[in-house]
Amino acid sequence: MAHARTSAAVGLALVAAVTAGCAGSGSHSRSGSSPSSSPAGDGGAQANPAPTESNPPGDIPDNQVYVxxxxxxxxxxxxxxxxxxxxxxxxxxxxxxxxxxxTVRITATTASAAPTVGSVTNTVVPTLRAQVPKFSAPKVTEVNRHAGRVVRLTYQGDSAKDPVTGKVVRDAFERYAFYRQGHEVDLTLSGPVNADNVDPWRIVSDSFAWR
Incomplete structure (x- = not known):
């Protein structure tokens, strides 16, 4: 009888060990299943982002034709x-x-005298400050263009709100004051501050000629 009880006890111990092993194997299998979802997660993180603009908004193409x-x-x-x-x-x-x-803005007017750095600073700058949203960084200088010596005013300001998107763009402005015999033509070139339009604006301002 003692031998039978001992055998039964050993049998129960073996059953318990096998049961525990199976339970452990099932637990490991479930915990191991979570990495199988990681490739999908990684794939999402590695999805190609939206393409970056090759040029800042507002860049005028190098092959632009002028008339x-x-x-x-x-x-x-x-x-x-x-x-x-x-x-x-x-x-x-x-x-x-x-x-x-x-934008290229061309305004023809009459003037009793040729514009100077002083007249543009004292008259034009205050007017623009009142008209242009967030007007800033005005700088008035004399520069040479093919038409001769002219007064240039550079500044920054906010564009009008886009009627469709509601977006506002921070613009950079170049204003040239050309004068001859009582006639003045103000040429204003504007575009986003991050646009590289140095060459196009030089082409336009250099092309001005009296006739």
């Missing part, structure tokens, strides 16, 4: 090259050429 603009009758005689294909708008004595985020 001569001449004002209609009743305006001062001059010519200036503007980018071909840009939308044209007439606002009295002002002509606008726009494309996406860039």
């Amino acid at each position: 001569a603009f001449r004002p209609g009758s009743g305006f001062t005689g001059f010519t200036v090259k503007v980018p071909e294909g840009w939308a044209r708008t007439e606002q009295g004595a002002t002509t606008l050429f726009t494309d996406k985020l860039n």
Whole structure:
């Protein structure tokens, strides 16, 4: 009888050990199943991001073609090259050429004297400060262009809110004041501050000529 009880006890111990081993194996299998979901997670993290713009918004292409603009009758005689294909708008004595985020503004007026660094600083800058949202960083200098010595005003300001997206762009401006015999033409070039339009704006401002 003692031998039988001993055998039964050993049998129960073996059953318990096997049961525990199976339970351990099942637990390990469940815990090991979680890594199988990691490749999907990694795949999501490694998904290709949206492509980065090759040029900052507002860059004028290097292959842009320029065409001569001449004002209609009743305006001062001059010519200036503007980018071909840009939308044209007439606002009295002002002509606008726009494309996406860039603008060429040409305004013809009369003036009793040639503009100077002092007159632009004391008269034009305060006017623009009141008109341009968040006007800042004005700098007035004299520069040489093909038409001769001109006064250039550079500054920054916020664009008007886009009527569709509601977005506002921080713009950089270059304003050139050309003068001859009582006639003044103000040429203003503008685009986003992060755009590289140095060469295009030089082409336009250098092309101005009286006729």
